Amino acid sequence: MTFQEMRDQQLEIAKKAVFEGSLEQVKRFVAVDMSANSFLQGDDAPLFAAAVLIERGNKTPLEVATATMKPEIPYRTGFLAFREAPVILAALEKLKGDFDLIWCDGNGLMHPRRAGIATQLGVQLEKPSLGVAKQPLTGKYEDVPLEAGAHKPVIASSGETLGFALRSKRNTKLIYVSPGHKCDVDSALEFVLEHLDGLRIPYPTRLAHDASNAARKEAQG
């Protein structure tokens, strides 16, 4: 698939995406992440994904599923989902329990074409989704106070609010929250705020990150 084709596909996905809705009814959600040792093994190192089923308000996972796959394309900024989505979907298919939100590592609306990995996964599975990223991909925002919980909207050049820059922990680097599908920017922020536990990285992201790493280390060294 060429970059032009991937761009066109992202525009189609963004067209189908709904950046409206509340997450008040979410009872169970799944946090997903991926791990690969590209540092030592190169761009074609096998990918290991994890899907962690979480009950709202309970830090102990209900279920963990993993999957592995060879990457079809190298990582390119703005096209993360084309590399990671296949193995993440494979892990999600192994999950026995159902869920009503997908919590992703990366962006959703906060993307040059409004179609980050959270949006791509949400639209494909027709479920609400949100993205939590450690780096912003696009947009501008004002300085964020150093207090935990402080946040500022991330604004596109069009004036559209894409998500929030969030101080998830006092005096630490920001994280970036955006809706993926079937929720609005404020609902995505509220949901993430609800799942902070004193550390910079929200625990759902941490659980998925640790689970994907554990799967890789078990299969490799």
Place this chain on the structure above:
DNA sequence: GCGACAG
């Protein structure tokens, strides 16, 4: 044009 650039 130049630089920056999710994981």
Place this chain on the structure above:
DNA sequence: ATCTTGTCGC
């Protein structure tokens, strides 16, 4: 994303 120990700061 990935490796790795200590060390500095709150």
